[in-house]
Amino acid sequence: LQHRVESLAAFAERYVDKLQANQRSRYGLLMKAFSMTAAETARRTREFRSPPQEQDFRTLTLYSIGAIYVYMGIWVDGYKQINEWEWELMDRRRIQLDGEEEEPEEETTLGSRLMSLLEKVRLVKKEEEKPEEERPAEESKPRSLQELVSHMVVRWAQEDFVQSPELVRAMFSLLHRQYDGLGELLRALPRAYTISPSSVEDTMSLLECLGQIRSLLIVQMGPQEENLMIQSIGNIMNNKVFYQHPNLMRALGMHETVMEVMVNVLGGGESKEIRFPKMVTSCCRFLCYFCRISRQNQRSMFDHLSYLLENSGIGLGMQGSTPLDVAAASVIDNNELALALQEQDLEKVVSYLAGCGLQSCPMLVAKGYPDIGWNPCGGERYLDFLRFAVFVNGESVEENANVVVRLLIRKPECFGPALRGEGGSGLLAAIEEAIRISEDPARDGPGIRRDRRREHFGEEPPEENRVHLGHAIMSFYAALIDLLGRCAPEMHLIQACKGEALRIRAILRSLVPLEDLVGIISLPLQMPTLGKDGALVQPKMSASFVPDHKASMVLFLDRVYGIENQDFLLHVLDVGFLPDMRAAASLDTATFSTTEMALALNRYLCLAVLPLITKCAPLFAGTEHRAI
Structure with missing residues (x-):
C-alpha cells in the first residue's frame, strides 16, 4: 500500500511538472498575441488565475484528446500508464464467471x-x-x-x-x-501528504519536536520537563512548515497532542490551581495559531469546544493565551462554525460572565490588587468570545445575537456594577470613575504592602504582566457596549417592522442612554508631550483611556440609535468628533506622528468616525461652512 501511494505521488509530481511547463508556454503565447481584445484576453487567461484544483479539472475536461496531444505532449504517455495501471488493478481484483451477466448494483451490507x-x-x-x-x-x-x-x-x-x-x-x-x-x-490517499525537497529539513525538525513532546507525555512532569515541552512547542511554532502546510499539522494530529498535554497539566480535579501556568499558556498559544492558519483546523479544534469552555475560567488573571482564547479562535470569522454553536454553549459562557460580575479575580487579589468586588479582566475575555459568536465577517449572526441578548437580560450581573438595574451609576459615571482610578497608582495596581515586598526582594514584574484596574474596567465596558452594538438587529429588519427586531432594539436602548454615549465620546484623551528636557512623554496605552474605548460607543450609537436629524449630528461633531480631529492634526508632526496614541487616534477616526460621517452625509444639506 505504501509503495502504491508513493508511486502515485511520484506520477503526480511528474504530471504537475509537465502541466506547469505546458501552461507557461501557452501563457507566453497568449501574452504575445497583441490582437486580442481585453475581454478575450481575460477569458483565455482565466485558467491561469484559477485555483490549482480548478486548473487541473479544466485541463482534463475542457480539452479534447487531440488538444491534449498538442498541449500536453509526452504527458499522454503518463496518462496511458496510469490508466493501464488502474485497469490492471481492476483485473486483478475482479471475479466474474464466464457467461455470467452482471447484475445491477444494489445497496447491500458489508x-x-x-x-x-x-x-x-x-x-x-x-x-x-x-x-x-x-x-x-x-x-x-x-x-x-x-x-x-x-x-x-x-x-x-x-x-x-x-x-x-x-x-x-x-x-x-x-x-x-x-x-x-x-x-x-x-x-x-487522504491521509498521505507530500512535501517538496526544500522542506525536508524543516519537516524532520518539526517531527523531532513532535516526537519529543509525545515522549514527555508518559513521564512525571517537573520544571525540567516543562522547559523542554515549552521549547519544543515554541520550535514548532517558529518552523515555517507550521504555517505553510496547515493540512500536514492536522494530519499529524499536533493539536490532539498539545490538547493532551494541556489536559494532563490541568487535570480533572476540582482544584483550579495551575501547576505549570507557563506550559498552559504555551499550549493555548499554539492552539490559537493552529486555528488561525486554516479554516479546516478551526473545525478540528471546534470538536473540543465543550472541554475548552468548561476550563475557560483557568488563567483569566494571567497575561497570555488561555483555554477561552482557544475556544474563541476556533469560531472567529467562520460563519459555519458560528452557526454551529448551540444555545447551551452560549449559556455556559454567559453564566461564567455573570460569575465575573459577582466576585474579584482570586489571582489578582492574591497578588495584592484591590478587591473591587468583580472581575473586569475575565469578563472582557468572555465578552470577546460572545462577540466572535454574534458578528462574523462584518455581518451580524442574527440567530446567535438574539440568543445572547436574551441570556444577558436574564443575568444582570453580566453588565457590571454600572448597568446593573436601578442600583447602577450609569455608563458615563463608570468610565469617569475608571479614569480616576487609572490616574491613582494606589487604586490602579497592587497595594503598598506588595510594593514593600518588591523593595525587600527586588521583584518588580514587567510592564506587560501588570494589570491596570482602571484600564481593565474601561476595556470591560467598551467590550460590553461593542457586543451589544453588534447584537443590534440590521436596519432592513427594523424597516420591515419585525417584532423581535424592534423588541431587541428597545432593550438595548434601555440599557445605555444616548446622553452617556455622547458624554464618553466627548471625553478628552491624554496626548503625548515633550518633557522639560525635551524627551518624549507618552501615555501608557495599557493604563489610560484610549480611542478604542470610544470606537465601541460610536458603533453602538450607529447600530442602535442611529443619527437621524441634523441637529444631533452637528452636536456630536461639535463636542466629540471635531476635538479628536484637532488632536489628531496636532500630532501630525515628525515627533508625535509615530507615537502609539497618534496611530490609535488615526485608526479610530478612519475606521469609526469617518464611515459614520460619510453615512450621514445627506444630513449636511443646507448647513453653512464655518472655521474650526
Whole structure:
C-alpha cells in the first residue's frame, strides 16, 4: 500500500511538472498575441488565475484528446500508464464467471457482499476442478499469493474447527482485502501528504519536536520537563512548515497532542490551581495559531469546544493565551462554525460572565490588587468570545445575537456594577470613575504592602504582566457596549417592522442612554508631550483611556440609535468628533506622528468616525461652512 501511494505521488509530481511547463508556454503565447481584445484576453487567461484544483479539472475536461496531444505532449504517455495501471488493478481484483451477466448494483451490507464474494470464489473453484487423472499436478498449486490466501480462507470457512469470532472476522477481513486494493488506496490517499525537497529539513525538525513532546507525555512532569515541552512547542511554532502546510499539522494530529498535554497539566480535579501556568499558556498559544492558519483546523479544534469552555475560567488573571482564547479562535470569522454553536454553549459562557460580575479575580487579589468586588479582566475575555459568536465577517449572526441578548437580560450581573438595574451609576459615571482610578497608582495596581515586598526582594514584574484596574474596567465596558452594538438587529429588519427586531432594539436602548454615549465620546484623551528636557512623554496605552474605548460607543450609537436629524449630528461633531480631529492634526508632526496614541487616534477616526460621517452625509444639506 505504501509503495502504491508513493508511486502515485511520484506520477503526480511528474504530471504537475509537465502541466506547469505546458501552461507557461501557452501563457507566453497568449501574452504575445497583441490582437486580442481585453475581454478575450481575460477569458483565455482565466485558467491561469484559477485555483490549482480548478486548473487541473479544466485541463482534463475542457480539452479534447487531440488538444491534449498538442498541449500536453509526452504527458499522454503518463496518462496511458496510469490508466493501464488502474485497469490492471481492476483485473486483478475482479471475479466474474464466464457467461455470467452482471447484475445491477444494489445497496447491500458489508456482510452480504462478503458472502457473495465467498460464493463466487467457491463457484470459480468448482468450475476449475477437473478429474484428477486429466489435471496436471502443477496446476493444483496456487499461481499467486492472492490465490493462495483466497483458497486457504475459503477452505477454512468450510471447515468446522473454526469457532472463534475474532478468527472468523480476521479471515473475512483478509479475504476482503484481496479484492479491495483500490478501496485501500482511496482511503489511504487522504491521509498521505507530500512535501517538496526544500522542506525536508524543516519537516524532520518539526517531527523531532513532535516526537519529543509525545515522549514527555508518559513521564512525571517537573520544571525540567516543562522547559523542554515549552521549547519544543515554541520550535514548532517558529518552523515555517507550521504555517505553510496547515493540512500536514492536522494530519499529524499536533493539536490532539498539545490538547493532551494541556489536559494532563490541568487535570480533572476540582482544584483550579495551575501547576505549570507557563506550559498552559504555551499550549493555548499554539492552539490559537493552529486555528488561525486554516479554516479546516478551526473545525478540528471546534470538536473540543465543550472541554475548552468548561476550563475557560483557568488563567483569566494571567497575561497570555488561555483555554477561552482557544475556544474563541476556533469560531472567529467562520460563519459555519458560528452557526454551529448551540444555545447551551452560549449559556455556559454567559453564566461564567455573570460569575465575573459577582466576585474579584482570586489571582489578582492574591497578588495584592484591590478587591473591587468583580472581575473586569475575565469578563472582557468572555465578552470577546460572545462577540466572535454574534458578528462574523462584518455581518451580524442574527440567530446567535438574539440568543445572547436574551441570556444577558436574564443575568444582570453580566453588565457590571454600572448597568446593573436601578442600583447602577450609569455608563458615563463608570468610565469617569475608571479614569480616576487609572490616574491613582494606589487604586490602579497592587497595594503598598506588595510594593514593600518588591523593595525587600527586588521583584518588580514587567510592564506587560501588570494589570491596570482602571484600564481593565474601561476595556470591560467598551467590550460590553461593542457586543451589544453588534447584537443590534440590521436596519432592513427594523424597516420591515419585525417584532423581535424592534423588541431587541428597545432593550438595548434601555440599557445605555444616548446622553452617556455622547458624554464618553466627548471625553478628552491624554496626548503625548515633550518633557522639560525635551524627551518624549507618552501615555501608557495599557493604563489610560484610549480611542478604542470610544470606537465601541460610536458603533453602538450607529447600530442602535442611529443619527437621524441634523441637529444631533452637528452636536456630536461639535463636542466629540471635531476635538479628536484637532488632536489628531496636532500630532501630525515628525515627533508625535509615530507615537502609539497618534496611530490609535488615526485608526479610530478612519475606521469609526469617518464611515459614520460619510453615512450621514445627506444630513449636511443646507448647513453653512464655518472655521474650526
